[in-house]
Amino acid sequence: MNVIDTVPSPVHLTAEAAPGQPEPTPALEQLYRGFEQEMLVPLWTQIGDLMPLHPKSKAGAHLWRWDRLVQLAEEAGRIVPVGRGGERRAIALANPTLGGRPFATPTLWAAIQYLMPGEDAPEHRHSQHAFRFVVEGEGVWTVVNGDSVRMSRGDFLPQGGWNWHAHRNAASKPMAWIDGLDIPFAYYTESQFFEFGRESLSAAERIQPEYSRSERLWAYPGLRPVSQPGEQPATPLLAYRWVDTDRALNEQLALEAEGCAATLSPGHAAVRYTNPTNGRDVLPTIRTEMHRVRSGARTQTRREVGSSVFQVFDGQGTVTVGDRQWQVRRGDMFVVPSWQAFSAQCDAGQASLDLFRFSDTPIFEAVHAYRVQIDAA
Amino acid sequence: MNVIDTVPSPVHLTAEAAPGQPEPTPALEQLYRGFEQEMLVPLWTQIGDLMPLHPKSKAGAHLWRWDRLVQLAEEAGRIVPVGRGGERRAIALANPTLGGRPFATPTLWAAIQYLMPGEDAPEHRHSQHAFRFVVEGEGVWTVVNGDSVRMSRGDFLPQGGWNWHAHRNAASKPMAWIDGLDIPFAYYTESQFFEFGRESLSAAERIQPEYSRSERLWAYPGLRPVSQPGEQPATPLLAYRWVDTDRALNEQLALEAEGCAATLSPGHAAVRYTNPTNGRDVLPTIRTEMHRVRSGARTQTRREVGSSVFQVFDGQGTVTVGDRQWQVRRGDMFVVPSWQAFSAQCDAGQASLDLFRFSDTPIFEAVHAYRVQIDAA
């Protein structure tokens, strides 16, 4: 079975006169030809790109307008069926600096998913971690391991890897929501598993309960069922309802007004969705948060290792990402690349600017590579 | 500062008649044009590539012969100076399936580094984790935070991120060794920091002690200095000497012969280099091990999530990676991509086949994505 390597070399090296580079000579050219033939690349020609003083993101900041996303999703709803093979009517953000791949950032997938009345997206499971977030609408139930979970505006629905899931639109209107996954991370590191499930849901799974079994077991402040001991890598709670999130954010701002330390900075409240079995992030690779910036307030300017995707949940304001700046409104989505300065300001006339955020921070925390820097005001 | 997006779209979509795909129609073509304009990509055209049933590595298996690596490194030693800017005379393996980039695997960097007599590689530090492994030769001291560490055949020298380090060849002959780092992982996830250090070492750092201070503090079985409490993300022990590694491997085989469970499988001993402050891997992102296959023995066939780089330390044998197979000898290096079946067999006439291995396994363990499968014999 001895196979001979005959791959043409993709390595191309050029001897150039430059600071820190060896002098271009015929001997150097010959050396570089040898490198190319043997599939080798020297550090000295690449170090500036590979080892910058701080992350210089290739992934650029970019904004997608919600009205255009919905418009195209509706059009897809009319002409693209949902079924086995394609699996989902999901349309992903393709960061223009990432080569046309459906990657919002180097590690994160973000897509709008769209389901017509009566449609089912078939059951499958995959090792990639996922969540759904609902910026508007209702009527779809996601069925995770047979547990039907209602999806309504403001709800956050995490779903750890390798759980069976299908979606069902039980309403008379189409519904759109966003999906977030770690598909690019798993793709790049080559760690994906996938399995097809049943073609259709059982009658018992086609019900539309107000609350899922997971919520009835787990959705209590600081209480857990004694029958479910131990730590689980991904949260067993399948829905985090808007009513709780909204109340938590309001209380932070109220506490701040009473003189208590509760917000991240004046006028900037934020909650993190967590796994009740360990108090950590809901998913091993994805952090998820809801931020509320009070009328007229502005967040601190932060740089963080790792990338984020935001969706405006409510209100209007201005966001600044590195040297880009956008006026944003409900549903708009944008990415903040690694180590780019980010801040957000709520328009004065608005009650608040609510921003849903997800990021790859848990990956960096897990390998002790996370850093954050808050710029002086 | 409102900037208008005028990036030409890198997204290119083609409507094709295929199972699981929507029927190509003018409406579909129009939809795809809309996607391209808005920087969107549907899941249904990409799912097979993004979400395979199991990892289908794009990174291929590949072998580099040590004699060619050394030959080219010697040539570089003659014509490429070492100094500030280029920083190191390091020549990296460029996996031909990874586009000509100096990446041995999607996450791992592997290079031969070469230092002429009397040369110093200047001080710097970076967030990327690194190690050196010495397949032959001696005479270089690596100076980590002012601690001079001898490098000799069989020694393994880890160096956690963000530690100052320089190298100095104090001998009268050139010396080559290999470097392993997580440069591709940090590059892809955009999490790199770098800082230049002093131009030259002090007189006190130019000594050549037999044992580094780190060894004198930490290189004892199960003992730690009470003055250094707590857990450290990367090992404080800067050298793992061959004499210990060799003895540990021999004892495993001897214990196996006495009927005790000590080896991974019959004739296959293996030790892992660990961080004495927590018993885990020496570096948060890189696992390192030495394997010994007894004369005539063959390892089990394993598939693992994540990629590995091997270097033959001693002996001769046959290694099989997926559908590739090579006869290998001292110094040869090869990569095992994610989920490709790997086994190694020691030639009958050899005492043993010793394989140094490093892998990105800690990343997957940290995010609960690791899987391993041992094929039936």
Add this chain to the structure above:
Amino acid sequence: MNVIDTVPSPVHLTAEAAPGQPEPTPALEQLYRGFEQEMLVPLWTQIGDLMPLHPKSKAGAHLWRWDRLVQLAEEAGRIVPVGRGGERRAIALANPTLGGRPFATPTLWAAIQYLMPGEDAPEHRHSQHAFRFVVEGEGVWTVVNGDSVRMSRGDFLPQGGWNWHAHRNAASKPMAWIDGLDIPFAYYTESQFFEFGRESLSAAERIQPEYSRSERLWAYPGLRPVSQPGEQPATPLLAYRWVDTDRALNEQLALEAEGCAATLSPGHAAVRYTNPTNGRDVLPTIRTEMHRVRSGARTQTRREVGSSVFQVFDGQGTVTVGDRQWQVRRGDMFVVPSWQAFSAQCDAGQASLDLFRFSDTPIFEAVHAYRVQIDAA
């Protein structure tokens, strides 16, 4: 400063003819006199007591009736003032097998505390972990680090060690509740710290808010404030309200009726109070739970390493502890010593038997000494 030891020996040894014992001889007697003089005790005379085949609790099962506890607390309310020095009008359960000390079990303190209208218990702090549980009544606010926390029937109020706290009865009626602490554990292991606080509360602390600041920050299912990162040894949530506990227990029984695994055993629901920063017990040394046994149902019979104290919160039933059995009703308290078989049965005519339980289990889990055994039905 050389002091001469002149303590009379407390060691008393008797040579006895018994299996496993050396033959009583004058030489043995002389040896035992030598042991006594040198403060020594041989293993061979003690091993049966020190190293039994399984825990043979010296602490016996015991029951305290709530009506008697309240009666005596009321009497104390009339004649014993509350103030600096005595600190609290707390009356502790003294397990009769523990020598008259105020220890409910070898590790746990349980007391009824009683506050007259308008009374304040002065501020102090201690390293011992504590909680309050309210079986009936209302009107007292506990003030923890300046945060006023309402106490009402069914509420559970944990308070980690070394937090300042005072109590204030703002109502027109006396109020009783129970305190649980790890006082015996800290006493025996000699690890206690204590500090007196201010003599009186400020006006701002004398308010009676419906919800404490801690609840407004932390009492949400799976949400945590981003401004409070990291893990805390004791829960930051100062009140777990009955409405949540009751609902969680009801839902477990409802889910069981629907065929889902949610209860500990048929008809036996249970929730554990947990620390939202890590999903573990609210206090590092004390586990707290609420159990509900459905009408006519009976729990499994369990033996566990470590001791528990129970209080009947509601309903009536029969509890069995080792060879003791009691008919119990609201407020009754009893202890279950280590490794004694425990079960509870709800009377048929009752809606349910609700049992509040606290135990020292976290200590054993922390040192890997926990065991549990469920007897065959």
Add this chain to the structure above:
Amino acid sequence: MNVIDTVPSPVHLTAEAAPGQPEPTPALEQLYRGFEQEMLVPLWTQIGDLMPLHPKSKAGAHLWRWDRLVQLAEEAGRIVPVGRGGERRAIALANPTLGGRPFATPTLWAAIQYLMPGEDAPEHRHSQHAFRFVVEGEGVWTVVNGDSVRMSRGDFLPQGGWNWHAHRNAASKPMAWIDGLDIPFAYYTESQFFEFGRESLSAAERIQPEYSRSERLWAYPGLRPVSQPGEQPATPLLAYRWVDTDRALNEQLALEAEGCAATLSPGHAAVRYTNPTNGRDVLPTIRTEMHRVRSGARTQTRREVGSSVFQVFDGQGTVTVGDRQWQVRRGDMFVVPSWQAFSAQCDAGQASLDLFRFSDTPIFEAVHAYRVQIDAA
């Protein structure tokens, strides 16, 4: 089976006129009689004893002289056989302030064990964690789960709970060593399990290998067998040899002399015995260390939560514990109670004062109750 409680009350309360105490009146006396009848004790009479400002150890400092220990052990060797039932010829330190029980401190057992030539101590196992330390002599092998482990001067031999073990004196002379266990902790918290093993060892277990299998697998600096993954609560390494301990201590003092931070304080080196699977203490409940104080040097004065037992391994010096002070020499044993100030000084004429120490610190660290205070010089 309803049993009526008829235990006579061990509670005895006396109304006394004292600060912080209620005024003695007939009503108070009547209340106290009620408390006694109902097995209740008020906090206000006990708080000074239960909740001191800092630990006020009831366990006193005490010293046992090695020559007397050995003398009595020899005598026991002559007249007390070793066998099933008594199990071990172990003679325990009974701290005179702990009521004549064989408890060196509230949590720790310390004993001299003595085995005559040719004697076997029979096999058993128990949940209590144990270790042996050899201050002098040789010739005994401890057999742990069938692995024969040599015991020689300076060796430390830990043995986690629930492992089978026997001891065998294969030499022509008696041998003494010390045992340390957490017997008092397990006794007080009622968490002990015990099982008798085989009556005699097999021929294969009666060998006297230089190194145990556990050492051949685990006794390497920073290396672990890949065949033994994961974390283990107690160390799998069954012997920590003096040659390593001695070298580590010498190197710390040498590094200090070279200007490097390696010692705890000037002239005071210390190593901790650790579990190579997690870098933590060898046993979940017992910390073990070897300290070396250089000629003429003096340690800092420390107070720590929890208790320690020391044995002088070599040299002579003065130790100060609270208000006690002793001149000590090889083999002498003493206890340092919780929060008592401890320091040690090496006599000027001695090479060094070597102190073996074990303590219950891991228990307090596990429940977040540990504190340490270093007194100003």
